[in-house]
Amino acid sequence: MxxxxxxxxxxxxxxxxxxxxxxxxxxxxxxxxxxxxxxxxxxxxxxxxxxxxxxxxxxxxxxxxxxxxxxxxxxxxxxxxxxxxxxxxxxxxxxxxxxxxxxxxxxxxxxxxxxxxxxxxxxxxxxxxxxxxxxxxxxxxxxxxxxxxxxxxxxxENRLLDINQVEKPKHKKKVPFLFIEGDGLMYKATKKKRGEIHRIQIAEGVEKNGKRTRLIGAHYFSSTESAADAWTLVQNYLFLHYDLSNTVVIS
Structure with missing residues (x-):
């Protein structure tokens, strides 16, 4: 030292x-x-x-x-x-x-x-x-x-789109609210071509820590192929991890 x-x-x-x-x-x-x-x-x-x-x-x-x-x-x-x-x-x-x-x-x-x-x-x-x-x-x-x-x-393609191959949790979560937000991020791939990343996030709410806030139970999903692929990931994740029978979903 x-x-x-x-x-x-x-x-x-x-x-x-x-x-x-x-x-x-x-x-x-x-x-x-x-x-x-x-x-x-x-x-x-x-x-x-x-x-x-x-x-x-x-x-x-x-x-x-x-x-x-x-x-x-x-x-x-x-x-x-x-x-x-x-x-x-x-x-x-x-x-x-x-x-x-x-x-x-x-x-x-x-x-x-x-x-x-x-x-x-x-x-x-x-x-x-x-x-x-x-x-x-x-x-x-x-x-x-x-x-x-x-x-x-x-x-x-090999795992997440097939919910039968995903390890299933023993208990599904029950939450009063679930927030889902999606967006597309464009990037310049070449001079004549642009690419897009389709991004979706879910959260159970927001909590404060002093002046700062953070998302509760946040998870993020993305696809460079299409918005449909990204939404399929979200749907499978929600099916496997949440019981939405008494949940208000805001998207």
Whole structure:
């Protein structure tokens, strides 16, 4: 800890102003956190490899992967493992949700897509560059938005649209009111084409916490295909989780 404090003080002292000092501190911590995160992931991979060995898996190879997180770029080694008559896999990638061939972490993908869904792609490019330790082009933003939309579509088609495959709660909720609000968010996909994210939210009401308010029991649904897909998600969710026989629904 003393070494870190000493290095921080030197960074600040050698900076010309507060902005420069903060930028240097961000870069310093990004590098430090990235390094220890890489070590942590490799420790996780060691433990996962032992668990998979007990299930009959064998190590095929150990190679390096680089993932861009919100806080910085992380390099780490992980094992590819194989079991007879089954496809090879990377246990650590599976555990962390790292997509095949994707250099961004799941949270980073999600955050970029969320920002991009509410503004133009170049504004998202600017926001990422200003608020994170790395930069991204507007074309990559479009690629991320398409990828997240595709994942959402596949999840919708393979699971959520089929209520028979969704785990059903033991008891359905009974509430006096339920509020449903839908909207469409337009984004510029290319020079000649626009895309749209259909978004719906439900809530049981509003509660105050001092001067702030928050939604009670809020859930959000979206689709890049059509409003009908989004509403199907909402209908299935309501059917599975609510008893609306004595509920006033305001939409």
């Amino acid at each position: 003393e070494t870190i404090l000493t290095e921080m003080i030197e960074l600040i002292k050698n900076s010309t102003d507060g902005i420069t000092a903060e930028r240097r501190l961000v870069a310093y911590f990004s590098e430090w956190i990235s390094e220890i995160t890489g070590e942590a992931l490799e420790c996780m991979d060691d433990a996962l490899a032992e668990e998979y060995k007990k299930m009959g898996y064998k190590i095929e190879k150990r190679d390096t992967r680089t993932i861009q997180f919100l806080f910085g770029k992380v390099n780490f080694k992980r094992r590819r493992m194989k079991k007879a008559e089954e496809k090879a896999l990377y246990p650590l990638d599976k555990e962390m949700g790292f997509l095949k061939g994707e250099a961004f972490s799941p949270l980073l993908l999600r955050n970029i897509a969320e920002v991009a869904s509410g503004t133009v792609l170049r504004k998202t490019e600017q926001a990422v560059s200003l608020l994170t330790p790395f930069s991204i082009s507007h074309t990559k933003v479009k690629s991320v938005l398409d990828k997240v939309g595709s994942l959402q579509k596949n999840y919708t």
